[in-house]
Amino acid sequence: MAHSSLIGRAVAARSQAFLLVLLAIAVLVPVMNLAVPAGSFFHIPSYGVSLFGKYVCYALLALSIDLIWGYCGILSLGHGAFFALGGYAMGMHLMREIGPRGVYGDPILPDFMVFLNWKELPWFWHGFDFFPFALLMIVAVPGVLAFVFGWFAFRSRVTGVYLSIITQALTFALMLAFFRNEMGFGGNNGLTDFKDILGFDLQHDTTRCGLFVASILALGLGYSICRFVVRSKAGKVLVAIRDAESRTRFLGYRVEGYKLFVFVLSAMLAGVAGALYTPQVGIINPSEFSPANSIEVVVWVAVGGRGTLIGAVLGAIIVNGAKTLFTGWFPEIWLFALGALFVGVTLFMPKGVMGLLRGDGGGGAKIKLLLEKLGAARTGRMLR
Amino acid sequence: MKSMKLMGAAIAGLVGYTGVMGTSLAQDTIKVGVLHSLSGTMAISETTLKDAMLMLIEEQNKKGGILGKQLEAVVVDPASDWPLFAEKARELIEVSKVDVVFGCWTSVSRKSVLPVFEELNSLLFYPVQYEGEESQRNVFYTGAAPNQQAIPAVDYLAEVEGVERWVLAGTDYVYPRTTNKILETYLKDSGVAEEDIMINYTPFGHSDWQTIVADIKAFGSAGKKTAVVSTINGDANVPFYKELANQGIAASDIPVVAFSVGEEELAGIDTGPLVGHLAAWNYFMSVDTPENAEFIKAWHAFIGDEGRVTNDPMEAHYIGFNMWVKAVEKAGTTAPDAVIDSIVGVAVPNLTGGYSAMMPNHHITKPVLIGEIQDDGQFATVFETPGLVVGDAWSDYLPDSKDLISDWRAPMSCGNFNTASGTCGGMQGQ
């Protein structure tokens, strides 16, 4: 008892530290951007602010995947869909907010509808000019889709790789659908050319800092929610489902309900991440739905350390930071580095960066693990 | 204790990271950003343009650079990822402090970087044929607008080949959509009936063309001469042409005129069965002029491969780069505002034996060439507009854009001036 409370306290300390770090960043970055003079070593250019803002959104997305994959064993290869839907909901609001300032000066229709001869706004675009409605949709659309999808899938006991593949089918189908110009979401170009959000100019540094702080807060909130869930009793059931679904079911738990709950929650978090992402990068388009993007998110989680919430955040930031640096430093060969990173992490750091930090996933452990594997192969205890 | 360590590490990382990002060198060179995808789906087209830019920069340096300074290319890889284009554009301008950027291929990548160039007031030269409906102060469109490619091609088919029935086939994205809208109006205006136009869209990278080619065949059997106007995007073309050839549709039966198929795309196909299908561009590698011969020679020497082809977007970069050089020399500085002012009216030789000039709407004048595919993967020019065609930012064949004009010179200084209402539209209005 004393032992477990000790661990509990250690975990609590870590998550408090994490939240503190977030808070510090939320204060420091805007100060270093807005108040520190441009020449100073401590100045962060606007470029850095929107870049970090993007990473933070990715981190929230990674967090949402980690919640279902790390704690419940549901590997979604289609989480990019929820992220993109949230992004589109926000994008639609931003498009409506342009109002008559589009190139054609049409007070209602977005530019892409004007030059493709749309005569009136499609029904599903109504209401998005009202920010609270858009906010609602940001969580509701991914949430409802996840609920419907999950309700069918979990009830039919579609599990493991089958579930992964059909989530991939889901996002692929949505990508193709959103590519179609008839859908009224701007086709391949998606939604772009946003002017402002809630009246604040999106090209202004203070707005950027505001969005950055909002993203950090969302990440902190998302982290707290996830932490609350995984540390609650339900969280223990989730882990039980991850480790032995049938047994959990036989013990009398309604596995489907738990899975559905966590899946919907995760989709909503992804939607929020997408909504914060759109104004910061200035564009949302169907390539966000592409299966490759969703797989990449899973890779971030794996790099950071599956099953540790902080790990997911770290993974997203490390991989994307590496990507930013590599594409600038070695534009010709950066994919080698990225590919090698993925292979290396799965082989040598099965617990990711967090495992490394904790000291149980390093070199020695790796050799031990390989020996175990080989031993397992010889004695035929390998799992399928 | 541990929390403090973690926090310290995070903040140190943050500062270190921006430090890394912010390593800008002393300004003894003029920096030229190259923003073309070197990986991902668009690498297939864009890598060549990156090489072309490096060659142009190298040649300019041999001539002594500009304003007594050497040029330095800054190459980044936006990896065919559209939001990454915006991020990389910002990185080039804010961090690497480039004076000008040459880049982008797809419309969506251009749309993605537009706000960045506008906000940071830098210059972008965009070298690819596109759908028009845009004119931005910081962007120079050196590729063709629809009136510099699509409309002359349709005219040619109607006049020379007597085409009366039209298939508008394209990949489902904004360039084909807009081009086909323009063409549809244009054809109807010139008396083509509704039932003589068939419009078809396919997804990116479509590879199974059996049904569509059969449909085209069926559509073409109504007793009227039929042609296909293809805005099918890069990758999908190879299987499309293969299917055409295999189903026995020769150019003398149903000619296909393409706007996105150039020498580079043909390099991946055996063009024997395609002889006679057409393409409309502003440049062909086969054009017989001294400038072009020299350009091809330089390209082969630079890339070290005699087999490599040149194409229209490369010429666009050639023109755009030379225009920028001339405008900088004229302005005596690389400052964007000065260059934007000085570049309008600048004329430089193009590779087809004439001069191209930068117009006030930031589009350029170009000849329109129509070529037939030959069995060696090249085009033979069968038609050339007698004069140069001015790129039209706002199409006259779209109801909402026909009243718009663009003129970035003072005092108008507006990209979308509405001649009907006498006002400058919402965007970039100031």
Add this chain to the structure above:
Amino acid sequence: MASALRLMLFAGLWLGLTFGGAHSGFAQTNPQLTPLLEKLDTRNFKQKADAVAAIAAIDDPMVVPLLKTLGAGDLYRRKSDGTYFRAIRKGSAFALHDLVSGDEVETLSKSAVERIIVNNSMRGQIDALLGSLTLRSADPKQRLSAAQSLLKERDPSGLNALEAAIEAEEQDHIRDVMIAARSAIVLYDTSAAQADRLEAVAALKARGGRSMMSLLSGAAGDQDPEVADAATAAAAAIDKELQFWALGQNVLYGLSLGSVLLLAAIGLAITFGVMGVINMAHGELVMLGAYTTFVVQDAIRSSAPHLFDYSLLIAAPLAFAIVGLVGIAIERGVVRFLYGRPLETLLATWGISLLLQQTVRSIFGPTNKEVGNPSWMTGGFELGYLTITYNRMWILVFALAVFAGLLLLLKKTAIGLQMRAVTQNRAMASDMGVRSGMVDAMTFGLGAGVAGLAGVALSQIDNVSPNLGQGYIVDSFMVVVFGGAGNLWGALAGAFTLGIANKFLEPFSGAVLAKVLVLVFIILFIQKRPRGLFPLKGRAVES
């Protein structure tokens, strides 16, 4: 060196000038031809077309080879003296051949000759003219193509020649084409007698098919109401017949698409279905197979061009071996440490797919590579009113052959037995003395090798570029999951079902929506049958 070259050039020129009269057709050409030939040297296609028409009217042995060469785009003018030759590209230079005799005269650089360009309409005109000129040729093939080009061009000036040729023709199938050509000309000749024209309608209707329908519907707007009605009715009758065949055609398209899906997925059916490894690099293995084909063809082109038609037969085993070895390397180097963690194989193989893609991009460049179709895979044939293209047909045959081969391997050989044993119960198999590690490597190598074979086939219909694999990876997974992992028959049924479904949806919904609908269908289907069409039964099911 340079001076020697100049000397040679000079000598060639001298020879050409001195003996030119004896070799090239120009000096002794018909005096009527000379001014016309000069008119060919213009950029004005109207003037060129007039000149061609006038040339064809002259009776001279040079006319037919001249027109043929011109139509093929091989007619070149020597700049030094304005003589015309048939030129064949030799590296960067051109070998000039005499038009009549075909003898090689000399080789000149590109700048010393000028090509006479023809456009589409001229090509048609030349075909028609050649048609009338070669209708009575001794070669039946030429007569047939002459009749076909007349049928296509409906040149009324060829009518007399056609009448005479019909009389003289002895081969029925050629005469049929000639009669159709005559009917087409008569149908469109408004000055012909009504009875003749109605007869022409009947003849064309009897011949049937799409191009006849096209001819008939073209006459539907005729001034003579009776002819117009008859033509409309005849066109409608053919159309109805074609509609019936269209159903069969759709099935065929579906089978063809299905065979492509099957090829792409069948390797995955082994690595994913049998071994449980989510191999995201599968698409890249397919791509490696396609590049192997490219390398083989490239080598053949430069060293043994006559073997080109066999290039695929050479490439297939090579691709199987090379890609199979790559597969074994991946299994031994990475995948074997990840058994029991299927979801992590996904991540590692995703990394491998990036590595492979970038490797190929670094070696071969990012642009498409030309992989040619051997002659037996070019073109198509008509079966009834079905168009069957050779490349699609052979790919279908190939896919089925690969399938049958795999089935035999798994069911009838010792290694196949071991593979199945390890899949079903690894522990038991190990206990029985099966070297499970070796078998794993073999199985993965087999799946990879089959992916390589798929690459050989796909290189015939798709782009060969570093992105090739990405286009197929999602589809392949859908096929395997839909069919039921672990079962080859499932992959077969899955591929053909999805292929045919797609092709039947496409005409109604368009290509994009068809694909979306198929995906939605798969998602719903998996809810109903979570383990696919043909689930594996037994203990292996519960992972």
